[in-house]
Amino acid sequence: MRHLKTAMLSALLGATALTAQPGYAKDLRIALQSDADVLDPDQSRTFVGRIVYASMCDKLVDITPELEIIPQLATAWETTDDGTKVRMSLREGVVFHDGTPFNAEAVAANIERSQTLDESRRKSELKSITGTEVTGEYEITLTLAGADATLMAQLADRAGMMISPTAAAEAGADFGLNPVCSGAFKFEERVAQDKIVLSKFDDYWNADVIHFDSVTFLPIPDTTVRLANLQSGDIDMLERLAATDLTQANADDSIVVQSAVSLGYQGITFNINNGARGDNPWGNDKRLRQALSHAIDREALNQVVFDGAFAAGNQSFPPPSPWYNTDLPVQGADMEKAKALLAEAGYADGIELEVQVPNSTEPLAVMQVVQAMAAQAGIDIKLTSKEFATLLADQSAGDYTASQIGWSGRVDPDGNNHQFVTTNGGINDSKFSNPKIDELMNAARVGATTEARKALYDEAMVIMLDELPRLFLYHVNWIWAHSDNLKGFTPYPDGMIRLENVTWEE
Amino acid sequence: MLAFLFRRILIAIPTIILISIFVFALQKLLPGDPLLVLAGEERDPDVLEFLREKYRLNDPLPVQYLAWVGNALQGDLGISLRSNQPVTELMAQKLPVTIQLAVMSMIFALVIGIPAGILSAVKKGTTTDYVANVVALSGLSIPNFWLGIMLILLVSVKWQLLPASGYVPLSEDFGQSIRTMLMPSFVLGTALAATLMRHTRSSMLGVLNADYVRTARAKGLAERVVVLKHAFRNALTPIVTLTALLFGELIAGAVLTEQIFTIPGFGKLVVDAVFNRDYAVVQGIVLVTAVGFIVMNLIADMMYFVLNPRLREQH
Numbered sequence: 064m065r066h067l068k069t070a071m072l073s074a075l076l077g078a079t080a081l082t083a084q085p086g087y088a089k090d091l092r093i094a095l096q097s098d099a100d101v102l103d104p105d106q107s108r109t110f111v112g113r114i115v116y117a118s119m120c121d122k123l124v125d126i127t128p129e130l131e132i133i134p135q136l137a138t139a140w141e142t143t144d145d146g147t148k149v150r151m152s153l154r155e156g157v158v159f160h161d162g163t164p165f166n167a168e169a170v171a172a173n174i175e176r177s178q179t180l181d182e183s184r185r186k187s188e189l190k191s192i193t194g195t196e197v198t199g200e201y202e203i204t205l206t207l208a209g210a211d212a213t214l215m216a217q218l219a220d221r222a223g224m225m226i227s228p229t230a231a232a233e234a235g236a237d238f239g240l241n242p243v244c245s246g247a248f249k250f251e252e253r254v255a256q257d258k259i260v261l262s263k264f265d266d267y268w269n270a271d272v273i274h275f276d277s278v279t280f281l282p283i284p285d286t287t288v289r290l291a292n293l294q295s296g297d298i299d300m301l302e303r304l305a306a307t308d309l310t311q312a313n314a315d316d317s318i319v320v321q322s323a324v325s326l327g328y329q330g331i332t333f334n335i336n337n338g339a340r341g342d343n344p345w346g347n348d349k350r351l352r353q354a355l356s357h358a359i360d361r362e363a364l365n366q367v368v369f370d371g372a373f374a375a376g377n378q379s380f381p382p383p384s385p386w387y388n389t390d391l392p393v394q395g396a397d398m399e400k401a402k403a404l405l406a407e408a409g410y411a412d413g414i415e416l417e418v419q420v421p422n423s424t425e426p427l428a429v430m431q432v433v434q435a436m437a438a439q440a441g442i443d444i445k446l447t448s449k450e451f452a453t454l455l456a457d458q459s460a461g462d463y464t465a466s467q468i469g470w471s472g473r474v475d476p477d478g479n480n481h482q483f484v485t486t487n488g489g490i491n492d493s494k495f496s497n498p499k500i501d502e503l504m505n506a507a508r509v510g511a512t513t514e515a516r517k518a519l520y521d522e523a524m525v526i527m528l529d530e531l532p533r534l535f536l537y538h539v540n541w542i543w544a545h546s547d548n549l550k551g552f553t554p555y556p557d558g559m560i561r562l563e564n565v566t567w568e569e
Numbered sequence: 570m571l572a573f574l575f576r577r578i579l580i581a582i583p584t585i586i587l588i589s590i591f592v593f594a595l596q597k598l599l600p601g602d603p604l605l606v607l608a609g610e611e612r613d614p615d616v617l618e619f620l621r622e623k624y625r626l627n628d629p630l631p632v633q634y635l636a637w638v639g640n641a642l643q644g645d646l647g648i649s650l651r652s653n654q655p656v657t658e659l660m661a662q663k664l665p666v667t668i669q670l671a672v673m674s675m676i677f678a679l680v681i682g683i684p685a686g687i688l689s690a691v692k693k694g695t696t697t698d699y700v701a702n703v704v705a706l707s708g709l710s711i712p713n714f715w716l717g718i719m720l721i722l723l724v725s726v727k728w729q730l731l732p733a734s735g736y737v738p739l740s741e742d743f744g745q746s747i748r749t750m751l752m753p754s755f756v757l758g759t760a761l762a763a764t765l766m767r768h769t770r771s772s773m774l775g776v777l778n779a780d781y782v783r784t785a786r787a788k789g790l791a792e793r794v795v796v797l798k799h800a801f802r803n804a805l806t807p808i809v810t811l812t813a814l815l816f817g818e819l820i821a822g823a824v825l826t827e828q829i830f831t832i833p834g835f836g837k838l839v840v841d842a843v844f845n846r847d848y849a850v851v852q853g854i855v856l857v858t859a860v861g862f863i864v865m866n867l868i869a870d871m872m873y874f875v876l877n878p879r880l881r882e883q884h
Contacts, residue, residue: 098652098841100651101651101653108607108610181616181619181623182619182620183616184609184611184613184616186613186615186616187611188611239652240653254662254833255649255652255654255659255838256837256838256841257662257735257833281831283734283735283831284831285828285831287718288718288721288734291718291726291734292725292733294725294726295725296729297734297735449600450601450844451601452600452601452603452606452846453600454601455602456600456601456602459602459605470610489611489614490610490612
């Protein structure tokens with residue numbers, strides 16, 4: 064009897080253990096750090112939302128890992144010499160998930176929606192387009208207010224995602240409840256905070272490179288639990304592995320870890336001239352900001368807080384970026400210089416600095432290390448931890464001295480700079496103003512060649528690092544972990560998960 | 570009994586109104602502008618203004634509140650600022666999840682807590698009693714999130730016996746649904762079991778010293794019958810009250826447990842909504858939870874009638 068019981072028990076355990084193993088992963092399960100917001104490319108704002116779109120919504124153009132613009136739904140494009148007209152040839156034989164054909168009319172409707180829908184968050188990204196003209200079934204000409212070097216990069220993201228004009232007209236602002244695009248996978252269902260399920264779109268124009276029947280995105284906010292799910296085989300892939308979990312993940316033979324330096328940055332933004340609180344020593348005297356910058360050992364910061372998994376940085380572009388100014392490399396700490404600058408500014412005995420920090424683990428850890436480093440130079444940093452929405456509101460209203468904040472980054476260098484440092488920049492919370500910077504940034508925006516633009520950003524970077532309205536600290540690395548059965552995944556600096564040519568091998 | 574029930578329901582109405590005003594006001598007192606986050610990283614001023622109008626955030630607070638109440642009375646709790654889904658739909662998705670978690674946790678709590686409490690009362694002062702007490706104290710002191718993560722690492726990662734997290738609806742796959750919920754409800758249940766055990770023990774100790782228990786023993790009844798039929802039945806009344814009140818603790822505990830095990834229930838919904846300043850969702854959940862809590866208390870009151878015949882005669 065006892066034997067029978069034991070046998071039954073082990074059989075039962077065996078059976079459950081078997082079902083816990085992943086089968087042939089025709090359904091790819093990907094864990095996201097948080098739940099996406101509304102699934103309408105014109106309205107959405109979250110990073111994880113963009114990861115879902117990468118499988119669901121094709122764009123006019125895409126990027127390579129080296130940030131070059133390549134064709135997706137647009138096969139070719141040319142700009143007139145004065146830069147005010149862009150003529151695009153479109154891919155033929157593409158249909159949206161609801162069967163609506165993709166053509167020049169559809170592109171025109173999409174651009175119009177991005178520009179005119181009241182809820183649209185894409186207006187500023189497409190501001191330079193003043194008109195569209197359908198010049199053929201598969202050819203469209205965009206008229207621009209002036210030359211815009213950033214436009215193609217915008218079209219490589221949400222502003223360039225094509226949604227079915229039929230579905231958009233029917234659903235209006237509610238499109239996100241049942242999105243219809245033209246990507247490799249079509250929307251099946253969504254249970255908020257639980258899962259987003261996409262299934263393979265049989266009429267996809269590039270179906271040959273897609274090897275999964277469906278993709279399920281699961282928001283799992285806790286990093287430890289996300290990794291545990293991967294190790295137990297409940298998911299096949301996860302994004303944003305915590306730097307501190309790298310050792311554990313690397314030790315597991317069945318897990319592959321891949322990473323790419325992100326396009327964004329993390330740093331400290333100073334209040335230079337935003338309201339009454341802009342009138343403070345830190346806002347008034349750039350030597351203080353320079354002193355703080357010299358007091359920080361950025362590489363050590365990266366080692367201590369992130370086990371060296373991220374990238375130390377001192378500019379608005381990460382060091383591997385083609386836009387990085389290599390004449391201004393990341394320097395180690397120079398306490399003598401920091402102290403000298405403080406003394407020069409009249410604070411030989413030290414000075415206090417209040418920095419507001421988002422109340423989550425990583426920013427706090429970063430700022431505590433910065434605090435310790437700054438203390439050696441005589442800078443007494445006081446940290447005020449705030450919940451993110453509050454921090455942002457205070458920063459926008461000028462109710463701060465300095466703020467630890469970052470930027471998720473854009474493909475085009477303009478996105479990491481223009482709006483932060485030009486006099487009328489939309490999110491210039493420093494209210495920093497410098498005529499030379501305005502001139503350089505505006506010129507770079509319309510620059511005709513990459514080389515010419517690079518020279519302008521190089522010149523601007525020298526001024527920005529001297530003035531330091533933003534003090535850059537480090538660049539996040541996107542870290543993905545996936546089962547070793549998953550083959551062919553390529554990391555991109557934009558943090559997206561592209562499933563083209565990704566396969567599953569048992 | 571009907572009159573009593575009616576009176577209780579009448580009292581509940583002002584309570585619910587007060588709660589809704591309180592939550593509404595409290596939320597608006599929170600610092601930070603939700604729309605700055607909602608408008609996207611670029612924070613386009615036109616979009617900001619449009620959204621303020623759309624969600625009536627420019628209106629005075631009392632006007633906003635009355636508009637919300639008006640819609641709520643018609644069954645419309647507004648739409649989520651974040652996902653654009655109607656709040657009622659979101660809650661309809663989440664409610665069965667949390668109910669399943671609550672019921673399964675309660676089963677764990679009752680099955681562990683009550684027998685342990687009876688046992689340690691009957692065996693007062695023995696090793697059994699001490700062990701039960703230590704276990705109960707640990708149950709109370711071990712944080713949910715720690716126990717949860719330890720279980721995931723052990724049961725799912727090391728032994729690969731149960732899914733690490735997530736949720737499968739009962740209707741989709743009954744077995745898998747129960748398996749996914751086992752660990753979370755155990756974690757939540759043990760914390761409640763500890764409270765239940767302590768109360769059962771003290772309640773039983775009081776009763777076991779009563780005269781009628783001595784009489785029952787004197788009559789020569791078996792100890793089993795004395796303890797379970799005579800003593801336990803009378804010790805049960807405070808335990809029923811407690812169980813109903815534990816429902817509140819259950820919801821609070823569910824917040825953490827759902828977060829760890831990524832269960833898309835009420836707790837997770839409300840936490841995310843508070844962080845995203847998703848006003849409509851928070852208000853909707855608090856309203857429904859408050860009503861649920863009141864109903865649970867009503868049920869507990871009804872249970873007294875069943876358990877205590879003397880009450881039946883008085884009313």
